Amino acid sequence: MQEAMMRRAKELLADGTVNRVLGWQKGEFAYDHTPAVFDSADQLEQFVYDDFTAANLSKYLVKETKQEGKILAFLKPCDTYSLNQLTKEHRVNRDKVYVVGIGCEGKADVEKIKALGIDGILGIKAEGDNFVVETLYGNQTVAKTDVLAERCVVCKSRKLMTYDEILGEDGEVINSNRFDMVEKLENMTADERFAFWQNELSRCIRCNACRNVCPACTCEKCVFDNVNSGIANTAAADSFEEKMFHVIRAFHVAGRCTDCGECSRVCPQGIPLHLLNRKFIKDINELYGEYQAGEDTDSKGPLTNFTYDDCEPSIVHERGVE
């Protein structure tokens, strides 16, 4: 796949279709690839695509499509949802991207490998359904499925939503069980839910990684950075501010979040932030009809829309566990 992508990128650079390529650059280790823009065939020698090229590249297109010329972007199905949503919100100029859609079977999560007790990873080789992990302390073999990123385990869709051409196979929308954990929480008592979130959110260090990586968070100036907004802060001074930040952030992306899972991927404290977004998605689906952000570029989002017979907020009382 990596070779095919590099070849295609070089062709498209050569024939002038694009003048830059957005992809991933080889990292220091086997798993730490960095998103990068390549502007020559020479630079493309550093290009990498494997089980660890997990970053959603679509957000970079906000900036990149303001530059001269067209850029080639290699996008996974997840990323194409984000791109559509960004196109809908006029944040990305779709005409200035040449999207090569790439099929995706799910990405591996190095944290999961480490969680298996494997330390000192020097190299990772994919061999069939397994990874052979070379470490300071000897070689180990793990099944790919055991270290699949959590968001990929409950993948909602392997279908590319927008592309100019496809490399590999396009997939299908999956009837996933991604709401299971949300449902599990919903079925807890309020006390249990409170304890759960208190524990999770208390670890937050307000590094803003979740916000800054989020393809829905592309505000010119975030309310949390804006001293005039009345809620700006750089660090959560107490548990209220932890909740405030995450609730408002989730609310601001409600109806726009494509559920790409980047927020949880990048959280240095391992907080399952995607559950907040997914709660909104689940509520929207249940209360206002199925809606998948990023499926198209023109529909009205659920929060900029209404029907005359929408449910009343008292529905929150009427359902679920107390």
Added chain:
Amino acid sequence: MQRIGVFVCWCGSNIAGTVDVHKVAEALKSEPGVVIATQYQYMCSEAGQTLIKDAIRDHKLTGIVVCSCSPRMHEATFRKTAAAAGLNPYMVEIANIREQCSWIHKDMEVGTEKAIILGRAAIAKVHLNAPLVAGESPVVKRALVIGGGIAGIQTALDIADAGFPVDIVETKPTIGGKMAQIDKTFPTLDCAACILTPKMVDAAQHDKINIYAYSEVAEVKGFVGNFSVKIKQKARMVDPVKCTGCGLCVEKCPMKKVPNEFNLGMDKRSAIYIPFAQAVPKVATIDPTACLKMKTGKCGLCATVCEAGAIDYTQQDSFIEEKYGAIVVATGYNPINLDQFDEFAYNQSPDVVTSLEFERLTNAAGPTAGTLLRPSDGKHPHTLVFVQCVGSRCDGAEKGKSYCSKICCMYTAKHAMLCREKYPDTEVYVFYIDVRTPGKNFDEFYRRAVEEYGVKYIKGMVGKVAPQADGSLLVQASDLIEGEQLKIKADMVVLAAAIEPDQSARPLATMLTASMDTNDFFTEAHPKLRPVESPTAGVFLSGCCQGPKDIPETVSQASGAAAKVIGLLVKDSLTCNPCVAHSDELMCNGCSACEKVCPYGAITYQDKEFRMPDRTTAIRRVASVNPAVCQGCGACTVACPSGAMDLNGFSNSQIMAEVDAICK
């Protein structure tokens, strides 16, 4: 830091009875920024206002808080007071310590404590108030009237007579509307054409009126005082400037079998036609669905005979864009489709007609040249049955309309009376549920039909009309007064069909962002006090588009709407409500969320070049709010994730300051 004055009103004992006003003033005096806090028996009185004005001058106040009754009561009063003392009127905040405090609490301590908190909240808000200056937007001194019936014509004439140019857009080839199809008018029985056609001519000849006949509104942009409307002129295939209306083409046209819509299909017309003799503009129109030349390319006879050379088969729809300060909707009505009222056999017998068809059958210019003849065999009818409330006053929308169509009682009385007058040999029955005659000389008119003309009014409804083999109609009805079921052998049955708004109204309402009720009648801004205005500023209502009306009422509403339009157009500019949304362009993402929730279409986007924080320049899509259109609801401010959108007078920081003060 603001210099704030606090003025606590006793409102006699209304406030002072349960709130210790002295204590409130004393407590609020120590709030930051407060330089004077005082109390007085009646702040809204002349003396109270003078007290405020003096304090503003003496203490160089930059903001004032009045602790008094509801702002709904006296906010405007105190704003004027402030303005009179040279303080911006939007630097005034009211703490509602009467309706929301003294009147609901009995305990002096509780009331006083709450009044202090409400006062603090108002002080916290006024700290963040900014002087607001109402913007102005220029008014285009031209009006558009949509619909060329009597409502539209009257409105246009009145506006034009006041000296403002008016355009009438009429979808039919001629203006005149329904009234042109009517024979006589109640309760005076003068001939409709005799009173309408002079008005049509007046309109056509008025130097301030421009008629776009055979045209439709395609797009409306803009806002009160400054609408931009795209009008589609449908292709007539005839040059209206060259055509003299001589009618030779109509005479020579070989295709003469087209149902004549002006006579409701009861006779035929040619493919090129002039709807009726007094049509305005009197210009021929080619019906492309019937014209042989258009359909097969063979014919072209009209072009050959036309001496003016007006025929142009290649004509296309054309578009005109024009600016208007005001728009009047006068789209009128239509009788409802009677397909679902099978019991009246409307679709089974040509002798069952609607009242509008009956008008044509009695009209001298109608298919029978004014002689009442049965449509089926052209014979003179002897027994006529009129049925009222067909499709009106129905429960639920499936079977008909829930409302009373208002005009049927009177025109049915008129028809019945005219029938008896012209043809004394006829027997005329009117079946009614109620006879509603609340108009000047209306009941007298109805009584005349009964008393002088011997029309048989029967309380009860017709249950069934069955066409008989001999061509007669068996009408089965109940007579509720006599308590019997009647079976009448009639020659004709006339149905007073309910009326409904014209189909064009709904899409038009969408274009105008004007609201409608469930029956597709336009909603008025206030049912009693603003009956000729739509809630959408600059859009006015005339005639049946707002609800069923007879001619006199339509004409008065038309003149009323005209008066409102004139009142708008005489202004050179409009003062806007300054409490409107505004977008901080540096923070705007251009994501369109605000635009999607704006009920007024007040938000537009433009691409602008900006110097970005990283010193580069970039073209960014940013929102801008048109302050003349924005009504200040604030929906956009919450839809905006970056907080670029804020609302004057109710800004995020102001509301949060109030929250803080209350929760303190």
Added chain:
Amino acid sequence: MQVEKKEFKPTIVAFCCNWCSYAGADLSGTNRLNYPANVKIIRVPCSCRVNPMFVLRAFQRGADGVIICGCHPGDCHYTTGNYYARRRMTLLFSMLDFLGIERDRTRLEWVSAAEGAKFAKTMNEFVEAVTKLGENKRLEDLRCKKQ
């Protein structure tokens, strides 16, 4: 010495739209219909002006309950504002519930300008419900607590 137990009086913030609910509140005053003094009203142009941020802010600053009142659906002065408010608040309330915050601390109610009695009744009920819950502990900012 007997320690007198202080009765808990919740702080309630009510956001009322200018056209219906604020007028409804005025009417309940005009009709002298009592409701507890802990309810303090903030006038907003429309229920759609209420930002979830304001609701959280109120809790942060020490509110024990927040209620939003607007025109009945279909009666919005701005035609559609309350429909947006309804969706926003439904989702916000659901999220707060998801975080384990007591459901009875938030409420949205439609009160027309003619419903002074309903306004008073709603406030009485709401205050009662919040009083039952006691102090807001789950969404409090300790720094803002009165010492």
Added chain:
Amino acid sequence: MSHNKETLREIVIETAGVNPRKCMKCGKCSATCPAYDEMEYHPHQFVSMVEAGKIEELMNSKSIWMCLSCFACVERCPRGVEPASFIEAARLALIRQQGKNHLKAEDVPAKLNDKLPGQAIVSAFRKYSK
């Protein structure tokens, strides 16, 4: 034990499931009724009698057995009042009277009029002709 006037009225209204107050007294039901001439009380009167609480008069009237249940009145009524439903409710009220729970076969009235088809036959036509 018989019901008092008020409860009987409520029972009939509840059984019928329609609101007699919606009637605007247009008489279209009676105008359309094929059995009109055979009746002592007519469809529009059924409605006003129910509203006025004159249920016993109705129950004792043969008119309720004259109704063919053809539903023409239901079909034509512009207000959705359904006079036939009241007639049916009055019949049921009669049948269900305490102590008279079971209508014995011999108590079922024979054909009241040779010219009229039996109620069951018309009901069957209505039911199966759709």
Added chain:
Amino acid sequence: MKQIKLDSIQSLFKALSATRTLYLPVDTPAGADFKKYEDGVLWSGALNTNRSAKDFFFPQTENMMDFKVEGKTIEIIEPIRPDEDFVVFGVRACDARSFELLDKVFLCDPVDTYYKNRREHGVIVTVCCNKPAETCFCTNFGIDPTAPGGDVACWQDADTLYLQANTEAGEALLQSAADVLAEADDSAADGVKETVKAIMAKLPIQNLDLSAFTEDNLLNLFGSEQWKKLSEACLGCGTCTFVCPTCQCYDIKDFDTGHGIQRFRCWDSCMYSEFTRCAHGNPRLSQVERFRQRFMHKLVYFPANNNGDFSCVGCGRCLAKCPISMNIVKVIKALGGANE
């Protein structure tokens, strides 16, 4: 040197926590992190904590003073300085080194009294690395993980923990737990040291060429073309700074509590667009500049002012946590020289 068997380590923690608060690495769903020791809390054994021990001396938010506002009067209230003694157990050599660097910032004139106060109340117990990760590169900065600093240094082998006091405070600490500790030979930990050294020799990031990062080369480095490329993917989040044991920037803010003002400081990140914003605006307007600032500070400005000590201890947290996997090692390699 003292020793204690690992199977009775809880008695050590009990003893240490008897007189002061004890913090030690505990397993969480997202790796090990410092937690307060209480009955039942288990030592993770993992030393590579998510957050560094810096947090105990320089917490993310810290109250500085209060202003009580009543009407128009303002009263200043000094905060109560935490005077609780505490021990941080299980600090790695690299993290322990970070305090030497932080001290240079906070304890030089003018002294940061808040930091100083905490330093005076805290005792650091280091533990020799037993399982270095591939991201570890402390040796490049002259740190010997087998000889960790702190007040007390520890080494552990399969069944025993060896403890050695480095300072007086360390001595006192060990004294307070003397009951549960046994004497050990001073060379008892040598085996552990050798094992760890052998592993360290195999670490992938070794012998980083830092020769280019000198004061003389400052302008060349500052003007390097590389920064643009390196910072291209940077999200501008604060992860690297907040997990970093040596980052020490903070912002001072006022919080209106409704009845007064609380003046507090909280960590700030040079990666943030609002960092060091002042009246005229922001001195570093683009992410390239902000990115450059962070690494120039760590690798050039700080050493230039501090006898050549780099402001990086090679703990590897930023390597593991950066959302887009850009880090100081990649920067050093791009600007300083290649890995030999």
